[in-house]
Amino acid sequence: MMGICGVSLPLxxxxxxxxxxxPAINWDFFTSEPAGGLSGDGGISxxxxxxxxxxxxxxxxxxxxxxxxxIYLAEYARDTWRTEIVRRGVELLAGxxxxxxxxxxxxxFVQVFDLGLSIISGSLTxxxxxxxxxxxxxxxxxRSVPRSHREASLALGATRWQMVxxxxxxxxxxxxxxxxxxxxGGAVAESACLYVVMGGSAEMPGTPLDGGRSLAVxxxxxxxxxxxxxxxxxxxxxxxxxxLVLNIATRFLSWQYRARVGGKK
Amino acid sequence: MHISRxxxxxxxxxxxxxxxxxxxLILVLIALYIFREAWPAFKELGLSVFDDKWYPSREAYGIxxxxxxxxxxxxxxxxxxxxxxxxxxxxxxxxxxxxxxxVARPAVELLVGIPSVVYGxxxxxxxxxxxxxxxxxxxxxxVLAAGIVLAIMILPTVTSISEDGLRAVPRAYKDASLALGATRWQTIxxxxxxxxxxxxxxxxxxxxxxxxxxxxxxxxxxxxxPQFPHSIFDSARTLTGNIAAEIAxxxxxxxxxxxxxxxxxxxxxxxLNTLGILAYRGKIGLPWSRGKSAKGRVx
Numbered sequence: 001m002m003g004i005c006g007v008s009l010p011l012x013x014x015x016x017x018x019x020x021x022x023p024a025i026n027w028d029f030f031t032s033e034p035a036g037g038l039s040g041d042g043g044i045s046x047x048x049x050x051x052x053x054x055x056x057x058x059x060x061x062x063x064x065x066x067x068x069x070x071i072y073l074a075e076y077a078r079d080t081w082r083t084e085i086v087r088r089g090v091e092l093l094a095g096x097x098x099x100x101x102x103x104x105x106x107x108x109f110v111q112v113f114d115l116g117l118s119i120i121s122g123s124l125t126x127x128x129x130x131x132x133x134x135x136x137x138x139x140x141x142x143r144s145v146p147r148s149h150r151e152a153s154l155a156l157g158a159t160r161w162q163m164v165x166x167x168x169x170x171x172x173x174x175x176x177x178x179x180x181x182x183x184x185g186g187a188v189a190e191s192a193c194l195y196v197v198m199g200g201s202a203e204m205p206g207t208p209l210d211g212g213r214s215l216a217v218x219x220x221x222x223x224x225x226x227x228x229x230x231x232x233x234x235x236x237x238x239x240x241x242x243x244l245v246l247n248i249a250t251r252f253l254s255w256q257y258r259a260r261v262g263g264k265k
Numbered sequence: 266m267h268i269s270r271x272x273x274x275x276x277x278x279x280x281x282x283x284x285x286x287x288x289x290l291i292l293v294l295i296a297l298y299i300f301r302e303a304w305p306a307f308k309e310l311g312l313s314v315f316d317d318k319w320y321p322s323r324e325a326y327g328i329x330x331x332x333x334x335x336x337x338x339x340x341x342x343x344x345x346x347x348x349x350x351x352x353x354x355x356x357x358x359x360x361x362x363x364x365x366x367x368v369a370r371p372a373v374e375l376l377v378g379i380p381s382v383v384y385g386x387x388x389x390x391x392x393x394x395x396x397x398x399x400x401x402x403x404x405x406x407x408v409l410a411a412g413i414v415l416a417i418m419i420l421p422t423v424t425s426i427s428e429d430g431l432r433a434v435p436r437a438y439k440d441a442s443l444a445l446g447a448t449r450w451q452t453i454x455x456x457x458x459x460x461x462x463x464x465x466x467x468x469x470x471x472x473x474x475x476x477x478x479x480x481x482x483x484x485x486x487x488x489x490x491p492q493f494p495h496s497i498f499d500s501a502r503t504l505t506g507n508i509a510a511e512i513a514x515x516x517x518x519x520x521x522x523x524x525x526x527x528x529x530x531x532x533x534x535x536x537l538n539t540l541g542i543l544a545y546r547g548k549i550g551l552p553w554s555r556g557k558s559a560k561g562r563v564x
Contacts, residue, residue, distance in 0.1 A: 007353060007369040009417060010376045013387055020390070068284030076278050077285070086289045093292045095471075095538040096531060097478025099505045103527045104295045106512065107302060128291050135288060159274035189380035192480035195509055219382040220481050223389055233390065236383050247378050251371060 014240060021237025024230040034218065036202030040228020044235055046204040050119060050212035054194075055187045057123035057208055058130065062183055065127070066134025067176065073135070074142040075164050094132035101129045102196035110197055117199030119208040125193050130183045137182060141175020142168055174257035178250045185246040188239065191216035215239045296531070303528035306521035314525055319491040321511065326522040330491050332529070334408070334501035337494055338487060339476040341412025342419060347469055349416065350423035354465075355453060357424070358431040376421040385485030388414040393486060400498035406488030409497040414486050415479060419472035426471060426545065430464020431457055463544055470541035474534050480505035504530050 032043035069090075077083040105125030115121045145168050153163040169176075191214070199211030200221060213221065215235055222232035306314055306326070316327025353373060357366045392413060393405030400407070434457055442452040458465070480503075488500025489510060502510075504526045512523050 007356070007372055009420070010372050010379065013379060013383070013417075014375075016387060016391065017383060065284055065288065068281050069288045072278075072281035072285040076281055086285055089289045089292045091542065092535055092538055093288075093295075095474055095478075095534055096295065097480065097505060097534055099478070099480040099508050100295070100299065100527050100531055100534075103302075103508060103512065103524060104298055107298060108294075128295070131288055131291065159270050161274040161277040162270060164277075185378055189378065191380065191382050192505070192509055195481065196512055216380045216382045216481075219380075219386055220485065223382075223386055223485055229390055232386055236386050239380055240383065243378050243380065247375060 014244070017233060017240050018237045020230075021233040021235070021240075024234035025237065029231075029234060033204055034202045034231075038225055040222055040226035040231050042202075044215070044218060044238065046202060047213055047215055047218045047235070048238075050198075050205050051188060051214040053119050053205060053208055053212070054122055054126070054214050055184050057120060058126040058187045059180065059184060061124060061127035062130050062134050063180055066131055066179070066183075067138050069131075070135045070138035070142060071164060074139045075160065075168065090132045090135050094136070098129060098190060098192040099196070101125055102193035104128070105193060105197040116209065117197060117211045119198065119205055119210065119212055122194045122198040122212075122214075123208070125197050126187050126190060129190065129193060130186045133186065134179050134183050137179030138172070138176050141172040141179065144175065145171045174253050178253050178257070181246050181250045181253070185243060185250075188214070188242050188246070189216060190214075191220055195220060215242070299524060299528050299531055302524040303521065306518065306525040309518060309521070314522065317493070319507075321515070321519050324518070326518065328504070328507070328522065328526055328529075330493055331502050331504045331507045331526065333493055334487070334491075335477060335503045335505070337408050337501065338411040338415060338483065338503060339473060341408060341497065342415035342476050343469065343473060345413060345416035346419050346423055346472060350420050350468070350472070351427055351458075351465065353420065353424040354427035354431055355457075358428045359449075359453060359457070370425075373421050373424055376417065381418065381479060381482045382485070384414050384418055385482035388482065388486035396498065402498060403500070404488075406486060406500050407498045408487060408494045408501050411483055411487040411501075411503075412497070414482050415476045418479060418482065419476050422475055423468045423472040426468035427461070427465045430461035430468070433464065434460040463547060467541045467545035470537050470544060474537035474541060477537070478505060478530060478534055479503075480509050484509060 029043040030048070031045050033046045034040075034042040034044060036042075073083065073087060077086075102125065105121055105128070109115050109121040109124045110117060113121075115124075149167050149171065150163055153167045154160075158166070194214055194217050198213060198217065200213045200217060201211040202213060202218075202221075203210075205212045216239060219232050219235050219239065222228050222235065310326060314326065315329050315332070316325070317329040318325040318327045319330055357370055357373075361369060388410055389406075392410050393407075395405070396407055396410050397403060397405030438456050438460055439452055442456040443449075447455070483503045484506040487503060487506065489502050489506050490500045491502045491507070492500065494501040508523050508526050508530075512520065515523055
């Protein structure tokens, strides 16, 4: 009984938000800027642009860093206590609350690096936050490549890097892409650290050095500072569609991936 | 010019090592920085940081009310989440036919992907009015609303780890119990749950670690006023909410104390996660989970 109740919860939340949000969604909603301040008027055009900037810039930092670190952990590092420490460290880093990353980002990126309350500061903070997830999913994908493939490649005289590049990475690609999509989803969903490091301006960002608010942060401002519950719900519906699309994409990829790996056995 | 492929191999290895080290460095840097920034607060205020008066404008920086807010809301969350998640896990691992479980599992996992502000928003729009009706006071922003919202947010974490634990219980245990004439419910209650106990405990600890760090949804539904909640219908403020609400305009000692809140969160979450991960792997026998986990026994 409880099980069924728990399982139907996500369905309820998704349908509730989308149903409540739909009435306020129209073409104007997507093309006009929010009024900002204590007024809930206007749409979400600048918010969507900020979110896209944010996701793009975050991925540019996280993806190479995460894949590189994962390649080292999965392929080069021998299983010593040092590798173990790195792996445990990454595992623990994944649990640190977003708001603590926000404090860190505020001190390092906003103040020390002098990037100001900006999209770039937000992206770098998000990159730190999402890095462990990127490393973990890439490493898992690489470890699921059968040992025999690696040995065959090495036996043909390939160096380790040749093996990684031409055997391991292509096989692990769907898993790695899943990781990238999960990171994009994380960047879209995250709010606490961005609330602290991005300034929350409602205006259209000209460059990534301007401040702004992502969809998630915009919802927070609408709920806590205005009475525009309908606009908040509409923004929530847009956000949920983003998240759902990303979620379905990962499911589809991992399903395809499993079918392929399963077929090889 | 010809570059030896073995040279390339060595260069790449060092680049990858540098990237891996950089990732670890971020963790170390965060830890160091937080404690460096929080230190002045402890040096200046000593133990009076833990006072219960929070009036930054009058230079009273006691964070006890926020600690209580965090503890009360997460405890309430566990109160709702633990039975619900174990129910879910039992449903997925034991009761549901495989086809149903296959559809239901991604549905539960979807809860992880829903942004925390969406939970907060649904809490404000849907839950708070109901609570306001029941309690007959205020807007319904309360520790009760916070507890319920948090419970739903940690549901997938606790469910999936508990389910792993239940699945790891050797089949022979279940068969033996059923062969002795126990009903399915008796088997679940007397055999499966005790055998999976350490995984379930680990699941709850990890869920707690997640609940403590939640910020935005809490700021939306808990009312965010720095006071002791005297009943579950009262408003309160969490450590996370305190940082988010005030860091933008805090300077000097005020900012230091907010960093101290961050340091406290960092210690609590790191401690809980370490404990949870160790318990999950069966490396430590928690006092109430008798020795090794079912997982350990299988392998």
